[in-house]
Amino acid sequence: MLFIIQALSLAALAAKVLANPLPQQIHHFKRTCSTGPDTSSSFLANPAYSAAANNAATPSGYINTFTNLHASNNADGYQGYTILSAYDVASCANSCTARPSCQAFNVFFERTPPSSNSYNSTCSTATIKCVFWSGGVTAANAVNTGSTQNGFEIVIAGSNGYIKSAIAASPGYGPSTYLGNNAISAPNDCNGKNTYMGFRILNDAPFNATRCAEACSAQSAYNIAHPGSDGVKPLTCQFFNTYETFKNGVNQGQWCVLYSQSWGKGVATNTGYTYGKDVYTIGSSYAYANATDAGVCVKA
Known part of the structure; x- marks a missing residue:
């Protein structure tokens, strides 16, 4: 009898787990087709990306140079990038500060082709990138609107730019x-x-x-x-x-x-x-x- 009760308890626990799956935390593996049509236009219009960009707080020691663009930067002094698990501007800023040559960074959502690394390889994913630069990032050099690879459209959404206060343009002077x-x-x-x-x-x-x-x-x-x-x-x-x-x-x-x-x-x-x-x-x-x-x- 005890064995039957334990078996029933395990079955109930399993049913509970299946009914309440763990929340999806890895945003860059999130299927874009789970929130609407899997198209570039739907990606660009996704209000969640705009909300993340518009609500992001500017980190201490940095100045926000642009907000919620559909383009990433092509600035001076490319320093590489990291992939974030959430739209975390503070984390990106900390990474930039830890790099002696980093003076500015750009955070954005990028529509990424379906991948076997995703939990559903039939849908594109939203990759959140944090890109580092030695030169200033400005709206003027945010000119990368994406590309087409093998018929798949890569586009950018929720793009924010930040530059260290120490090299930001001073009143009366243009960008660095x-x-x-x-x-x-x-x-x-x-x-x-x-x-x-x-x-x-x-x-x-x-x-x-x-x-x-x-x-x-x-x-x-x-x-x-x-x-x-x-x-x-x-x-x-x-x-x-x-x-x-x-x-x-x-x-x-x-x-x-x-x-x-x-x-x-x-x-x-x-x-x-x-x-x-x-x-x-x-x-x-x-x-x-x-x-x-x-x-x-x-x-x-």
Whole structure:
């Protein structure tokens, strides 16, 4: 009799387990066809993806650069990606912070082809990706809307971008241009004039591009307030390059190099130098231009 009771108890337990399956926690294995037609348009219109993106809190130390786009970034300095089990911006931020070269990241849902790894291989899945970048992620470089592979449409939904506060665009300046381990080595402008306006070395605080923007603006204000006696229009700072310098691999501080004209990556040729037995190198180099007046040279 005891055996029969135990058998009945086990059967009841099994029925209970089958009636109440464990909740699906692995979001990137979730069948997209379980929430509607398994099409790219249905994926893009899924309100759950929009809700996740719109409700995501911005992590401390980062600035939200865009929210809920249908495109991922094609930024500077690709640093790889991880797959998340949930739309967890904080987790992605922690991973970025733990990577010395990561300055920005992008989180999004990607429609992924059916896979034998999914618990149902006949439906596409929603993969949640966390992608790391050394350069800034902005709405302007969020241009990857997906692709078609073997007739299957890969699309993006719920895409959010975040950049570290330390390299985010400062008021009055445009987004950063990532120069990697190179610094600007500017030639003369179109009139043969030198655009270099000096430098500042900051070694009393963590790397922060805003301090260079303040130095650039302050230099302009000073020059305007103290014009030369020759009547020549004062130079104003319209562009700066900030980076870290290293002596034999040891950080020596943050540099802010100021210019009266904007320059592109083509003149970012300064990689450092060797002095005696010491090797000086450059890292985390970013350039910023005045958002309203980049100081473009006009031939006199």
